Amino acid sequence: MDQPDQRLFDADVASADFRIGAAKGLWGQAEAELLPMDMKWPRVILWIAAAARPAAPERFYVSLDAAGYNGVPPTGTFWDSGAKQSLEFGKRPKGKPDSRFAKIFRTDWKDGVAFYHPYDRVAAHDHPQWRTDQPHLVWTSSHTIVDYLEEFHLLLNCGDYLGV
Amino acid sequence: MALHAGECKFQREVAGKRCDLADQELELFIHGAAAKPRVIVAAPDEVLRDVLVRFEIIKESQDDILVFIGECDEALSEPDDVEDGADTHAPVDVSLTLEVLDLKRHRHVHVHKCRHVAVEVNFSGKTKRRRFSPSTTVGVVTRWARKKFHLDAAAAAEYVLQICKSTDQPRSDKHIGELVEASKCSICFDLVKEVTPQG
Numbered sequence: 001m002d003q004p005d006q007r008l009f010d011a012d013v014a015s016a017d018f019r020i021g022a023a024k025g026l027w028g029q030a031e032a033e034l035l036p037m038d039m040k041w042p043r044v045i046l047w048i049a050a051a052a053r054p055a056a057p058e059r060f061y062v063s064l065d066a067a068g069y070n071g072v073p074p075t076g077t078f079w080d081s082g083a084k085q086s087l088e089f090g091k092r093p094k095g096k097p098d099s100r101f102a103k104i105f106r107t108d109w110k111d112g113v114a115f116y117h118p119y120d121r122v123a124a125h126d127h128p129q130w131r132t133d134q135p136h137l138v139w140t141s142s143h144t145i146v147d148y149l150e151e152f153h154l155l156l157n158c159g160d161y162l163g164v
Numbered sequence: 165m166a167l168h169a170g171e172c173k174f175q176r177e178v179a180g181k182r183c184d185l186a187d188q189e190l191e192l193f194i195h196g197a198a199a200k201p202r203v204i205v206a207a208p209d210e211v212l213r214d215v216l217v218r219f220e221i222i223k224e225s226q227d228d229i230l231v232f233i234g235e236c237d238e239a240l241s242e243p244d245d246v247e248d249g250a251d252t253h254a255p256v257d258v259s260l261t262l263e264v265l266d267l268k269r270h271r272h273v274h275v276h277k278c279r280h281v282a283v284e285v286n287f288s289g290k291t292k293r294r295r296f297s298p299s300t301t302v303g304v305v306t307r308w309a310r311k312k313f314h315l316d317a318a319a320a321a322e323y324v325l326q327i328c329k330s331t332d333q334p335r336s337d338k339h340i341g342e343l344v345e346a347s348k349c350s351i352c353f354d355l356v357k358e359v360t361p362q363g
Contacts, residue, residue, distance in 0.1 A: 100322060134359045
């Protein structure tokens with residue numbers, strides 16, 4: 001039987017909010033053939049559409065550890081769906097220097113295994129001050145994977161995103 | 165319209181032959197006041213009112229609701245000199261079928277008591293107002309507000325809408341009609357700058 005956190009995650013992937021974004025081509029679950037053979041819960045792989053940039057992909061995959069969903073946020077980083085491993089830094093999205101985008105997708109923190117954002121479990125745990133600095137981004141049990149996807153979709157489609 | 169054979173939930177008689185509509189089922193997104201959206205599935209030849217009643221979104225005899233379809237983005241083409249503008253996006257006739265209403269393309273159905281949602285956006289000591297269709301997304305209102313306040317294009321993306329007297333910044337894919345109670349057809353936002361994570 002599925003774990004409670006897995007059941008909650010599956011329900012949110014079936015929700016109208018997730019389906020609306022998927023129908024618009026904003027995000028989705030990775031196709032079965034792109035998943036590692038040994039993948040199992042709490043690991044999930046999703047994709048997020050990105051703005052068109054020269055020589056950059058139309059979408060980025062993220063590999064997330066969703067343990068404890070949705071009492072706590074997921075944690076994870078970009079995924080290479082071809083090599084079936086974490087995306088090497090050279091292929092990751094880059095932002096304008098000193099921008100919010102560049103800060104969130106920095107690779108010089110935790111070896112790039114998590115996003116520098118309150119919606120990442122590791123980052124949020126390491127930065128308790130963010131609860132005061134960014135109260136609107138404090139993850140609560142009313143947040144879902146759609147909040148996560150929408151946040152990073154906006155970033156990957158903003159003017160500060162330069163490409164890879 | 166071509167019909168295809170196969171297993172189905174919905175069937176009808178056409179020219180004496182039973183035609184299956186399985187692969188024509190429409191996945192629709194239903195939005196209401198102060199509620200999360202729902203996914204429903206219906207056949208193209210069903211009347212919209214019947215569908216809304218079947219899924220208990222409205223009552224059989226209910227006639228105090230307005231139904232909008234699609235997502236309105238009229239505000240994005242509003243001339244800059246227009247003040248206190250309003251969407252012309254009109255409610256639809258719910259006695260029509262999903263096919264006639266072109267819901268295969270529009271997908272979104274908004275059931276609301278408000279003809280418009282009056283939006284106020286505050287920024288830098290000034291306020292801009294507009295009456296939006298309940299079917300307008302927060303993303304569209306945000307882009308309208310950035311344009312109305314003449315924010316520099318390079319910096320505009322970092323400005324987002326926050327509900328007045330709160331720290332709530334609704335997602336850009338939410339519809340304005342979902343953010344207001346059925347009896348209250350207005351909402352106030354502040355246009356605020358996103359915080360860059362530090363530390």
